[in-house]
Amino acid sequence: MSLRLENISKVVGGETHLYPLDLTLEPGSFNVLLGRTLAGKTTLMRIMAGLDRPTTGRVVENGTDVTRQSVRNRSVAMVYQQFINYPGMSVRDNIASPLRIAREPAAEIERRVGEMAELLHIEHLLDRLPAELSGGQQQRTALARALVRETRLLLLDEPLVNLDYKLREELREELRHLLAARDAVVVYATTEPTEALTLGGNTAVMYQGQVIQYGDTVASFLQPSDLRVARVFNDPPMNMVPARLDDGTLKLDDGHDIPVPAHLTGLRAGRYHIGIRPHHLGYDAPAAESLAIEGTCDLVELSGSESLIYFRQGDYEWVAQMDGIHHVAPGEHVRMTVLPHHLYAFDDSGALAGAPERSARGEG
Amino acid sequence: MEKIQNQKAWFLVLPALAVLFIFSAVIPLMTVVNYSVQDIFGQDYANAFFVGTEWFRDTIRDPELQAAFGRQLAFSVITLLIQIPLGVAIALAMPTRGIMVSVALVLVSLPLLIPWNVVGTGWLLFTRPDIGLLGVALNELGLDYNIQRNPVDAWLTVLVMDVWHWTSLTVLLAYAGLRAIPGAYYQAARVDGASRWAIFRYVELPRMRGVLLIAILLRFMDSFKLYAEPFVLTGGGPGTTTTFLSQYLATIGVGQFDLGRAAAFSLVYFLFILALSWLFYTVITRMDRE
Structure with missing residues (x-):
């Protein structure tokens, strides 16, 4: 039927x-x-x-x-x-x-x-x-x-x-x-x-x-x-941060910038929302190419196998999902990084503008 | 791990227990026991003499009392057979949402708020063949309705009055039970294609069982203690056709001042209700366990 x-x-x-x-x-x-x-x-x-x-x-x-x-x-x-x-x-x-x-x-x-x-x-x-x-x-x-x-x-x-x-x-x-x-x-x-x-x-x-x-x-x-x-469709929900794409640079409103990642090079210059899945944030990405996110820890939720770390910088709130136990005290400074090829871009109306290549690591 | 046995807590409830047992239960009850095994006239304890079980034998053999007991049992059974199904039916027909819920609940509860003897007086006026609405109406219809003269009329009127007064209790309990059933049960039954009867039989009735058992227990014990309403309405008559147990007891104890027999009767009456309650309780708890 x-x-x-x-x-x-x-x-x-x-x-x-x-x-x-x-x-x-x-x-x-x-x-x-x-x-x-x-x-x-x-x-x-x-x-x-x-x-x-x-x-x-x-x-x-x-x-x-x-x-x-x-x-x-x-x-x-x-x-x-x-x-x-x-x-x-x-x-x-x-x-x-x-x-x-x-x-x-x-x-x-x-x-x-x-x-x-x-x-x-x-x-x-x-x-x-x-x-x-x-x-x-x-x-x-x-x-x-x-x-x-x-x-x-x-x-x-x-x-x-x-x-x-x-x-x-x-x-x-x-x-x-x-x-x-x-x-x-x-x-x-x-x-x-x-x-x-x-x-x-x-x-x-x-x-x-x-x-x-x-x-x-x-x-x-x-x-x-x-x-x-x-x-x-992500739990915890995907992190979103407004950003500006200009002259080959992706500049997040929270202050950090990186060269435009390969999968987003086709996009026109302008305002975008950049989406980052919580599990793509972590301490361990190589510093040279990766995008850094910084803030102050609000709360840490531990489960046996993973940690959810909530942190903020000014108006921007973030959550990182990491394997294992990571203990961060509330109020402590947090610096996380994300590999640029994991970034999502949504245009001003909210529609998807660019997503990570599927084949890169078998996932987005 | 060693369990510490400390019984001190009992001392804390002792005063309350003492008051409860001594003043409200043991002393009055022992007075009754006292009267039931001795022949005492009034408070004249000096001339009392021990009669053993004579009062009890008298009581049990009393044909008047046996008749009253039979009437009582018949009355309780019939009133339950009417009130429980009727109460459930009314509860099923009650509105389930909106302002009508409150209206219906208030209307249904009204009879419960009226004192027993007022109910009796109300029905006494209601059924009078000369001025009562019901009495006049029935006589106009050609029925020879008169509760002072006709035993059947008196009996049925007491029954109808009890149903009118107490069905509401069953309605309220059943309604509460029904409202506690999640809507998903009804949905599931509709999806299955179950009939209205099947929903009642396999969803509503089992879910209402607890409250209905309570309703039966309460109503049975209450109806067994029926006193004020028929006392006001018929005074036990005509003849003794509406004389139920408690009224007969009052006739012996207060009317004839036959304290020995009244005491023995009270104890038998009390033990009988106790035994019945125990039986109900056992049956209910066993059914719940199954």
């Missing part, structure tokens, strides 16, 4: 939740909706599912307009961020419920429930009630319930966000395999760029009720179409 959204918008009580948008999801495709909270991901999913009617526009499945069709008559399954199962039914009955409603034969139901339970590793829990399961097991049950019916559209609304870190990684990996084997159009909403990258497929980046970029996930990550995508 292909799912086409034409000029879809949603206005609730004078407040615009979705601005008119067009989106075509190919048959059998895996699509990530990436955006921060309140970007409109859930609203869009509810319209895709048929739970809500769009204010304008049409939802077209395989060339048929289904905008007015109730969710009951569509072939949709959905998984939520809360663990939603029928509280009064055992895990077995929960997984079987969509099949029972569809009046499948009993033997077929049993076979498919068993198969699904096995795929999701909950076959030993079939006789329990959802309340007797851990969060991860409850979400596995909800996933089994959604997957057991071979629907044409499968919607997953931040399904892993309420699980702890370890479980999330584990289930994400399993989901990737489970979903890859599907013919359905799969839509997966998340706030985490890392999750989008892990899952692959296509990504629609959402920002304040708009889809601002849609395309291959990795390509979108490497070539964000504008400033907003660059910020949303």
